[in-house]
Amino acid sequence: MIESSVSESGMIEPGRVVPQALLERLEGGRASLASMQGDGKALVLFVEAECPTSRLALRRLQTIAAALAHGGVKLVAVHQDPPAVAALTMRSCEADFAALSEPEPYAASAAFGVRTVPTAFLIGSDDRVEAVVEGWSRDAFADIAAGAALPKDDVDRLLDPAAHPVFKPGCASKNTLSAELLASARAAEGAFDEFEDLFERGWTDGLPVVPPTRSRVARMLGDYRADVSLGIVPPGTGELTLERLAVCAVLAGCHPSYFPVVKAAAHAVLDPAFNLHGVTNTTHSCGPVLIVNGPVRRRIGMNSGMNCLGGWNRANATIGRAIRLMSGLTGHGTPGVLDRSTMGQPGKIGFCFAENEEASPWESLASARGFEPGRSVVTAYAGDGPLTISDHYSRDPEEVARTIALGGSVAFSPHFYPLVTDTVFVVCPEHVATFAQAGWSKRDVAERIVEGSRRRVSDLRTGDQGPFTASLDDDAELTKWLSPDEIVLVVAGGDAGRFTMLLPPWVGFGFGSTMTSQLIDEV
Template sequence: MAFVECPHPLGMIPLNEIRAKADLIFPDILRMATKWQPAQSAKVELKRPYPAEHIKFKGTYSALNKMLYDKKMSLGLPVIPPTPEAVAAMLKGTKHNPGEVVWVVPPRQAQLTVELVATLGAMSGCKPSHMPLLLAMVKALSQPDYDFRGNITTTAPTSPVIVINGPIVKKLGISHSTALLGQRQPVNIALGYFVDLLAYVVGGAAPPDVDKSTQGSRGDLVALVLGENEAENPWKESYAVEHGFKSTDNVVTAYGAYLGTNNTDHTSVKGKDLLNTLAAASAGTSAGISSCLTKYDQPFNWQNAVKFTFFFLGPEHAQTIARDFPTKRAAEEYLVKQTKLPMWGYAPTQCALPAGFGPWDENTMVQRFTTPEQIHVVVTGGPGKQSQVWPAFVTDMKPVHVVVED
C-alpha cells in the first residue's frame, strides 16, 4: 500500500495551519497517486493456526515471564505458564474442536482458535469451567456492533466492559457485590485479564504503533468484568431478562466504554434527587465527544456520538430510586429528561441542534439523550451510597448480548 505521512495533529488547530500541512504533503500525494508501484515482496509462508507452536524453555518463572514479554506474548503483568498440560486441562471445559477458528481478530487479523482461547485463559488464571464463558465473551467482542478494532486502537482510554447475568454468576463465583471491580476478585480479574491478552497477543494492539491511547487506563491491563447483583435488584427483573432473555439463561453483555465516573450521594432521600445527581454525572462524563440529542438508531457520525450509557447502581442507590420510581423504565425516562448540559458545555460542532429547536444561546440547556433505550441500568455492588456511570465508546452501536453455551 502507498502511504503519505502528514505531521500530527490536524485536529484542534487553526485552519491556516491545516492548509500549510496539506500543502506540505501534496507533492508526495501526487507522486504516490501517479508513479508509485508496489514492491516485489518475497513469498511469505503462512503458519497454520492449529496446532499451536510449542516453545521449549528452561529457567526460572521470572525468566519465563521476561521471555514471554520480550516475544510480545504478555502485557507486562505476570502470567501463569501455558504448559501443554495446562492448556489440555482448559480444553476439557468445552466440546468445541481445539482447531476451530472462532474469530479473525483485528487489527492484526490473526486467527483465534479454541486452543488459543484455552491458552490465553490458562495464562490469565482461568479454569476449565470458564471455557464456555470465554467463548461467549469472544463471540460478543467479535460482533459488528462492538467496535473491537476501534476500542483497542483509539487515542481514548477505552475499556471493554462485560456484564454477566444468570445462574453462572454464582456457579463460577463471579463477583457481583462489594468491591466487584477491585482486588481479591480472582474470577473477575482472570476473565478481564483474558480479554486484554486477547487484544494484545492475538489482535496485536501494542502501544505506541497500534494502540494509540493518549494516556491509557488500567482497563488496558484488566478489562471490566462484573456480575449483576440480581438478588438486590429492587425491580426484580434482571438486566438480561429486561432485554428478552430467560432468568435461567446465562448471558454475556459487552460494550466498549470511556472511563467512568463515580456518583457519591449520601444524602438524597427521594429517588428524584438521586437521579438528578446521576444525571449530572452522566452529562459531564466524556462530554467533549458526547453530542446532544443523540439518535439511538442513526448510523455513526460526529454529530450523534455516544449512543448509550450504562448506570451501574449500587443496591442502596437502586432501592432509593425504586421507592419513587416503581419501574426501571420510569427512572430511565426521567434520566433522559434530566441529563443535559448548557450549550457551552459541549465541544464545538459536537452538538448539532435539530431544525425547529427554537432560539438558543450558549446558556440554553440541551438534553444528551432522546430515548430511554439509551439508558442501561444494572444493579451491582455491595452496601454503600455509591454508583458508577460508564458511557459507551463513540463507534459502539449498541450493547451486544450472547447466551453462554451449556
C-alpha cells in the same frame, strides 16, 4: 539424535560429507538438518546461550540472513540449549532465521567435531562441507556472502568491515565439556526463569502470566475442540481458534470453569456490531467491559457485590483479562502498535463483573436484552473508566436521579450533547432501594436521567460539542441522551454506600460500538 556419524575425532573438514542430525524444533517436534536445508545450501551455526561470541554471530549474521537466503543459502542456528532457552537467545539477539535445539549429550556437535562455539559449516547441496568458520570472523562470513552472489557493496553495507570486532574467538563447545563442567552449565540453565521468559516473549499486559503449557491449555479447553475457529480478531489478522482463546485464558489466570464465559465473551466482542477494531484502535480510552448475568455467576464465584469493579476476585479479574489479552496478542492490539489510545485506563487490563441480581427489584440486564430469565449471558460494552457519582444525602428518588444525570452528563466531554449511544450506569443497591421504595421501574429512572441532563445550548458552546449545537439557537435545549432507551442500568456493588458508577461510552452516532450479548454454554 544422530542417525549416522562420520567422525568423532576431529572437525568435519571441507570436502567431507556432513553427518545427519535429528534435532528439536523450538516450537515442538523434531526436524533433521537436511530437511531444514532443503535443496540449496545451508550455513549451519552452532551456538550456545552463555557464549558472547555466539550472540555476536547471531546478531550480525541476522543482517545478511535474507540476502543469503536470496542467494540460495539458508542460515540455521543449532543451539546447545533447551528449546525455550534457544528461543529466548534468538529473540534477545533479534535473530529470526531458522533455529534448532540440540539436547545433551550434544551428539550432533560431537559428530561435526565442534570444538568451540560459534562454529559455522557451509554445507553444499551435495551435503559436503564447503567452508568452516570458527568463532566470529567478519571476513570469513563476508567471503561466504560473496560466494552466495552478494555484491561486494551489499556485503560491506550489511557486514561493515570497520565494525568492531572483526574477529572474536568463541567459547568451549558443550560436547567437549567434562561431566563436572556440564553440570555447571546446567546450573546456569537453571537460572532460566519461565515468568521472565514470558515477559521477554511479550505474551503479557505487563503483569505476570501463567505459562500456557500444552497440558494447561488442554485442561482449559475441556471438551471443546481446539481447532474451532471464532473468526479473525481485529484489528490485526490473527485467526482465533478455541485453542488460542484457551491460551489467552491460561495466560490471564482463568480457572477452566470460566472458559465458557470467556468463549461467550469472545463471541460477543467479535460480533461486527461491537466493532472491536475501532475499540482497540481508537485514541479514546475505552475497552471491552463484560457484564455477566445468570447462574454462572454463582457457579464460578463471581463478585457482584462489594468492590465488584475493583479486582481481588479471580473470575472477575481474569475473564476480562483473557479477552483483553486475546485482542492484544492474537489481534495484535498492543499499545503503540494497533492500540493507539492516548491515555488508556486501568479497565483496559480487563473489565468484567456480574450483575447483583439478588439486590435488584428490576429485570436483569440479560432479561432486558431479551434473554430468558435463568440463562447465563455475557454482555459486552465499549466502556471508559468508571466515574463515581456519590449521593449519600438525597432520600427523594427524583433527587437521586438528578444527581446521577448530572454525573452522567460529563460522559465523553461535558459539552458533547447529545451522545447518541447507549450509556451504562452501575447502580448501587442503596440507590436502587430508594427507587424501589417509590415503585420506580428502570424506565422511570431512565426517563429522569434523560430529563435531568437537560441544558441550554448557550451553555454548550465551548470545547467538544455535538454536531447539533452550531445549528441551534442559544435558547434551544438539548438532553445528553435522545431517549431513555439509551440509559442502561445494571445493579451491582456492596450493600452499604450510596455510590452509583458511570461507565462512559465511546463515540456515538452509530460510528462506535453497539452492546452485544451472548448466551454462555451450560456445562
